[in-house]
Amino acid sequence: MIENYQGISPRGDLLLLRKMGEKFAGRTFLHVNSTRAGGGVAEILQRMIPILQELCIETRWEVIEGDDRFFDITKKIHNAMQGNPEQISAEMWAHHREINRQNAERLDLDADAILIHDPQPAPLIEYRKCGAWIWRCHIDVSNPLPDVAVHLNRYCSSYDAAVFSVSKFAQALGVDEFIIPPSIDPLSDKNCDLDADEIAAVLQKYSLPQDRPMILQVSRFDRFKDPIGVIMAYRMVRKYNQCILVLAGSAATDDPEGDAVLEEVKTYAADDPDIHILLLPPFSDRDINALQRAACVVLQKSLREGFGLTVSEAMWKGKPVIGGATGGIPLQIMHGVTGFLVHSVEGAAFRIRQYLNNPDMAKRMGEQGREFVRSNFLITRQARDYLSVWYCLENKGKSILSI
Ligand code: UDP
Numbered sequence: 001m002i003e004n005y006q007g008i009s010p011r012g013d014l015l016l017l018r019k020m021g022e023k024f025a026g027r028t029f030l031h032v033n034s035t036r037a038g039g040g041v042a043e044i045l046q047r048m049i050p051i052l053q054e055l056c057i058e059t060r061w062e063v064i065e066g067d068d069r070f071f072d073i074t075k076k077i078h079n080a081m082q083g084n085p086e087q088i089s090a091e092m093w094a095h096h097r098e099i100n101r102q103n104a105e106r107l108d109l110d111a112d113a114i115l116i117h118d119p120q121p122a123p124l125i126e127y128r129k130c131g132a133w134i135w136r137c138h139i140d141v142s143n144p145l146p147d148v149a150v151h152l153n154r155y156c157s158s159y160d161a162a163v164f165s166v167s168k169f170a171q172a173l174g175v176d177e178f179i180i181p182p183s184i185d186p187l188s189d190k191n192c193d194l195d196a197d198e199i200a201a202v203l204q205k206y207s208l209p210q211d212r213p214m215i216l217q218v219s220r221f222d223r224f225k226d227p228i229g230v231i232m233a234y235r236m237v238r239k240y241n242q243c244i245l246v247l248a249g250s251a252a253t254d255d256p257e258g259d260a261v262l263e264e265v266k267t268y269a270a271d272d273p274d275i276h277i278l279l280l281p282p283f284s285d286r287d288i289n290a291l292q293r294a295a296c297v298v299l300q301k302s303l304r305e306g307f308g309l310t311v312s313e314a315m316w317k318g319k320p321v322i323g324g325a326t327g328g329i330p331l332q333i334m335h336g337v338t339g340f341l342v343h344s345v346e347g348a349a350f351r352i353r354q355y356l357n358n359p360d361m362a363k364r365m366g367e368q369g370r371e372f373v374r375s376n377f378l379i380t381r382q383a384r385d386y387l388s389v390w391y392c393l394e395n396k397g398k399s400i401l402s403i
Contacts (some may be wrong), residue, residue, distance in 0.1 A: 001054050002380075008186050009380040017380055020387035021055030028131075029059045029390070030111035034074065034120035036063050038282070040182060040309060041117050041138055044379065047185040051383050062107050064121045066099040074120040080148035081119060081141045088148055097123050113390040115163075122155040132393040135159040138182070140169040140306060140327065160393050163386075165307050166328050176396075178389050181331060183382040184312050184373070189285035191316055194293055202290035206246075206278055213243045213296035215352060218288055218313075220249050221262040224304040226324065228268050229345050231275060233301070236349035238274070241356045248278040248291055292317050297355045297362070301348050302326055312377040315339065315369030320355045320362040322348055332377065338369040 005014060029052060035042050045061055052059040066074075073092045080086040104127035116124055117136045125133055135156045141149070141164075149171070156162060157173045164170040167179050184191050203210055215234060219225035227247050234245040247265065250258075262279070269275040280287060292298060298314035298321050305327030312332050314321050321339035323329035333339035340351040355362040375381075 001050060004187055005378075005380050008374070009378050010375055013378070013380045013384050017051075017055070017384045017387070020384065020391065021057065023391065024112075024387060025056040027057055027113070028111040029057050030109065030114045030131075031059070031061045031117065032064060032107070032109075032114070032121045032124060033061075033117035034064050034066075034071075040307075044182060044185075044382070045117075047188055047379055048383050048386075051379070052387075057387075060108075060111070064100070064103040064124075065106070066103075066120075069095060070099045071120075077119050077148060077152060078139060080145040081152065082139055083143045083145065086145065086148065088151070093151055097126075100124050100126070113393075115386065116159070119152055122152060125155050125158045132161070132390055133159045134161045134163060134389060134393070136163045136180075137169070138165060138306070140166075141171055142169050144171070161389060163389060166331060176393070178385075178392075180382060180385040180389070181328065181377065182307050182309060183377050183379045184309060184316060185379040186316060190289050191313060192289070194286070194290055198286070199290045199294050202287050203294055205287075206276065206291075208246060208276055208294075209244060210294075212274075213241075213356060214246055214291075214294055215243055215297050215299065216246045216248065216291055216295035216314075217299040217301065218248045218291065218310050219300065219302075221258050221265060223257070223261055224302055225249075226301045226303050227261070227265045229303075229348065230299055230301050231265070231268055232345045233299075233348035233352060234275070236346070237352045237356070241353060243296070243352075243356065244274045244276065246276045246278060246291060246295070248280055248288065250280050250282065250284075288313075289317075292319060295319055297322065297352055299348065299352075300324065300329060301342065302329065305329055308332065311339070312373045315366070316373045316377075318363075318366040318370045320366045321369060322351045322355075332372070333369075334372065337365070338372045339365060 031045055033041050049059050049061050073096050076086040100123035104124055109127055111131050113132045115134045115136050118138055157175055159175055161176040162173050163178045163180050165181050170177055217230050292314050298319045300308050300311050300323045302324040307328030311321055311323050311329055322342055323333045325341040325343055333341050335341045342348045
């Protein structure tokens with residue numbers, strides 16, 4: 001399996017990964033999060049656990065269980081930590097803690113390294129017996145509601161270390177902090193190579209014409225992804241360039257606003273036959289892969305964003321990308337080198353036209369994007385980084401010459 005990344009991932013990453021594997025062979029590594037499927041965290045864990053196991057690290061993945069009330073509360077905590085106004089009462093915090101206590105009774109928390117993902121299972125730290133405990137925060141907690149942050153941080157600051165995706169998402173917890181961006185798996189259905197027949201079949205399945213360049217955005221129907229702004233930019237471009245627009249996404253089941261946004265987008269698109277709004281069923285990874293490969297320009301015109309992994313997904317496919325300058329997108333797009341960052345509808349329209357009118361430049365930037373993803377955003381790098389944090393914690397205080 002790791003062998004399959006040979007020739008794809010940087011050699012240095014694979015070498016370091018194997019060296020770390022030698023160090024930690026036979027040791028135990030536990031991951032705990034709150035869902036087995038759905039969302040980026042689960043997706044990365046599904047792909048990463050087998051890599052760690054292949055290194056002979058005894059890796060387990062546990063999922064906490066809770067009632068509906070627990071998940072309502074944790075959704076509110078999640079939103080509040082991202083700055084949305086929410087009220088979390090003392091009873092709600094008590095329930096959050098109690099459900100974690102019940103999970104601690106049920107789960108085997110013994111391991112040499114324990115990576116706890118996001119706020120839902122953060123209170124498990126109270127049941128630590130041994131090992132290095134690391135809190136892995138996947139969300140933007142740079143500007144949280146103060147009282148919610150104070151409460152949650154009582155747990156987080158008891159860990160040995162905290163890991164954030166982007167430095168500006170972090171907050172000082174008074175523990176060792178590491179920055180580890182997320183990643184994509186080049187071998188997964190969403191990112192693996194596809195042959196031309198499969199791509200053509202997907203275009204046919206969604207009745208997408210192949211005679212004009214396709215502008216694509218793949219996103220949940222969420223206002224922060226700015227689907228309306230994408231249509232506005234497309235309409236500006238259409239005055240001068242022949243092209244079609246594809247907005248592909250799903251109305252996330254845990255987002256009550258998703259359906260309303262989808263309706264707004266459909267209304268705004270009116271009956272323009274060149275705007276294709278595709279509502280994808282869950283687990284459409286190969287279709288997403290095919291759409292990204294068929295596109296001529298890929299947008300992620302977000303107004304607010306977590307990391308925005310769709311950008312790396314498109315870059316990995318050698319596509320010229322345009323992204324809103326927000327969240328983790330500027331980490332992936334080096335403006336003018338691996339893509340363009342935009343701050344407005346007009347900016348997006350301008351950059352789409354620039355790509356359409358300069359295919360050589362678009363191709364060059366797409367290639368540069370792919371190499372940038374190869375060096376920075378593949379799953380082998382992320383696995384390497386997790387093991388490096390564990391290594392740092394175990395060797396804390398030792399001279400570099402002695403480890
Ligand atoms: N995605 C998907 N189906 C959809 C829309 C998006 O599977 O209908 C995938 C997309 O390919 C990417 C992930 O969901 O892998 C979205 O991650 P990102 O970081 O871009 O945004 P988020 O949705 O987490 O805010």
